[in-house]
Amino acid sequence: MGMISEFKEFISRGNVVDLATAVVIGAAFGKIVTSLVDGIVMPVIGFLTGGVSVSDWKYVLSPASVDAAGKEVAEVAIRYGAFIQTMIDFLLIALVIFLLLKAYNRVRQPVEAPPAATPEDVLLLREIRDSLKK
Template structure:
């Protein structure tokens, strides 16, 4: 029974629940940004570069061909367009998260400084008074 109660305590902590919510929201947000990149950004870049989809950009090392038996052998290519699209996707996600955190930090109210006890204030006044009397 000890392990179950420890697990309940672990799960009920605010940090674990907050982390779980953050992961779920982050996954959903990643899908939104991926849809933005795939549906709007990349077709726009493709239109500027002659109509080819960026994810289809590649450097063919060996083209597809038929062997002696008539069986097709697939091409060997470096697909750098997909890599570029993934980098753009990551940069957009990172930028939007940066903007969100910047706005969150601006809205968040800073914690109030703890009040200084009255006896500490009195001791500081005495200290400052003694310092001003010394030559």
């Protein structure tokens, strides 16, 4: 029974629950940004580049062909468009997380307390010191 109570204690700690919440929200946020990139950003870039979808950009090393036996041979291509699209996804997610953390840290930053007043005995000792110097 000790292991079950230890597990309950482990799960009920704030850090584990906060981490699990962050992972779930992060995954959902990633889907939102991917949808934004796929549905809005990339079509605009594709329109500006002549109507070709960015994810279809590729450099063909060997085109598709039919071999001597009549079997189709797939093309060999470097699909750099999908990589560019994924990089844009990453950059947008990183930017938004950076902005959220910056705002969070600004809100969380403690307000500086005014300096404490100098105690009376210290003021008195300073006066005595200054009068002795003269």
